[in-house]
Amino acid sequence: MTIGRREFIAGLGSLTLLGSPIFNARAARLKKKNLVIVMLRGGMDGLTAIQPNDRRMEEVRPDILVTGTKKLTSDFNVHPRLNSFLSCWKKGKAAVVHATSIPYTLRSHFDGQNLMESGGHTPYADKTGWLGRGIEASELGSLAVSLPMPLILRGNLNPDNYYPTWMNLPTKDEMRLINSSYTKGSALAETMERVRNRPVAMMQRVDDNDAHVLARVAAQELKREDGPRVAVFDIGGFDTHAAQGGEDGEHGERLADYDKVLKALREGLGQAFDDTLVLTLTEFGRKVEQNGGYGTEHGYGTAILMAGGLLKEAQIYADWPGLKTKHLFEKQDLNATIDARSVYCSAMSYCFDVDFKTMKTNAFFGDDLEDLSGRLFKA
């Protein structure tokens, strides 16, 4: 399947870049490390992406067991559609945190997706996102590049957003006139102010609307020393209640979408891929047992796929809970033994050069999270 840019906006999701085009003082002193979050909406099944070598899998998933998996370690295999991921793994530039999840167990997509972006405990209670708060804590000026502003990037200081368009953009003079109709101090006027302060490069129409070009654009922006430091991709369709399939199924197709993003980033970033971390994020995993429709229901524990040259090594990092019924969460789901937010908090602390405790306090309400930087990322 080729992904047109339009589909990228509509179906597969969108791309968001964040960072400062105009260098601020702090950013100038730091080595630039990029953090890319790929949101996988619908509930990514960690057991399909990174399958444990466990007989139990054949018993509970007779019709959707993934065949043709490739070996990662003696205990885990990777889905055959994750080619770029595997290729990164072989170079020590991919790793997995398994049996992990955000601390949410109630199985609603909307609540779960809200929490995976807000980083909190009560759905819809927080109006800002953990990444937005993390960036704010790091005092890195920010620019988001996306059509709708995802919750994950909202901070108390709203980031700017940008997304290429084919349309003719208004001139400065036109905007000055239009702005005169906006109530001073209103959200509308503030938003207009951001538009008016844009660099010229962002006020030009873009004719090419191919998704591959867009993915490369993201890489080009991240690669620039004074470019954005954070990008967020948004891929949907992981909610495979039916026809989840094995090797060629729907879940595999979605994993392949992720893999394409990874491939484009890796190629486009070139050397800068070594200064980059790419992490996946999802609202929950899926039940261990298949359902009547050759799919799976909403579950709990899942996996975080990590890629990039900032990783310490190719490893499956897990405190593996086991798949026997007595080991499962509510007797049905892979348990989560690592709070996924520990991984994200560590990644932000590491990439933005802010100490873990400060990051935890600012981005995750001071929750009891563990600093995993030393175990997951390069010293």
Added chain:
Amino acid sequence: MKLDFYRKIGYGLRLEDDIPADPIKWAEKQVEKPAPLTWPGHIPSAKELLDHRAVFVYQDRKVIRKKYKDDRKAYKNAKDQLRYQTGERYFKSLETVIRQHAAVKGDAPVFERIWHFWCNHFAISEKDMLAQWNTGAYQREIIRPNICGNFTDLVKKVTTSWTMIHHLDNSQSISPNSKWGKNNRKRGRPATVNENHARELLELHTVSPAAGYTQKDVVSLSYIMAGWENPHSKKREECNPVKFNVNKHEPGDHKVLGKRFKQRGLSPKSKLIDCIEYLCAHPETPKFICRKLVRHFVCDEPTDAMVQPLIDAWQETKGDLPTVYKALIKVVYDNTGVEKKFLNPETWLLQCVRIAGLNWPPSPEIMEYDFKSKPRREARQPDFYMRELGHDLLAPSQPNGWPETEAEWMSPELLIRRLSFAANFANDNKIGKFFDYAKAAEKNFDDTENVRKYLKKAKDIDFYSNPKRIGQALFSSEWMLKV
């Protein structure tokens, strides 16, 4: 005068429209019964569209993949031909046109606004190509004819519709003690329900999480719903009319939100009907929906005082929707000029078109299609435009539909889309070129004096010497974006 009212509840007044003598009566008259669609071209039926889908999915899944498995190029060609033949690249845009034609050419803009509200309330999100054939027809045939009756009937129709069942996977439910479930288990196969549809029926369509239901309630409701399916057949896959399959249904009684549902009469179908009636009569349902209605039209944070008249109307009539709309209309009228609402991209666009008489949507001639090749650019444009504005009408990304508040629509990029769009629209539109914007403004804004000054300022600036540019200035202004 409250001229803003016509834009707060509808799409504004056209140049040729008289200013209604009694604005409330004018609005009330429109919500008593469904307005006819105005599109003069062919309006395909849901059945016709399901047939197209059936051809596509069968050919795609069962025929061409196998036939061309060794020849990627031939496969790609065959797939493109299949897309053209079944209108896969066409109907979504046509649905946009049918919908927007009624809004800008029809005589019941208030009804159209309310229809759009319900389409979004019972949203079908981007899933399994539903937007390509089914979502638009579902909105026309399931939602539209049923929004001027009782809310309960609307929910019954929506819940048992082909599109919603497919959207939320209810066909996949095989409950554990059903005939098929027992069989499955005997053969060591799973027999479980899909909770998706039940959860959304509670969370999004009726009582909302405020009712405090639990996972147990969700499972119970899934049992009640098990059996409602889009039956699968060899040649049409899932594209067959909805049926109740008793062999997948969980026998016995089930308790939802404290009430036990038992079979009445010969068919266990009655359990779902009874349960929907119970959910619709639950006090949280009118609270949830009335607040959402007020939020949609009046302001992001409605006060209890604004919502209460609607709840009262609902409770007095047990959910008679026109009565609720009439209460809404009064609240909107009273708050015109007091509370403002940032319009979503489509409502804003349709207001620009209606008040300036712009040439939109495209004509039936432009929308004609031969089903042999790629639809022409102008025919795909309506769908394309909505996506470019960040409002892909038939394909919101989640089942909770498009956002209802300013914070979610207000971002630099979404704003700039509107500004660019306003310019492109005013520039390219044949009618817009010669249009008297000042006259239209006098009819549609209470802040007439300031609008006039603003337009004059625009005229006095060099680059606005071309009158069509005045349209751009007006469309992009706060008066148009917020009302």
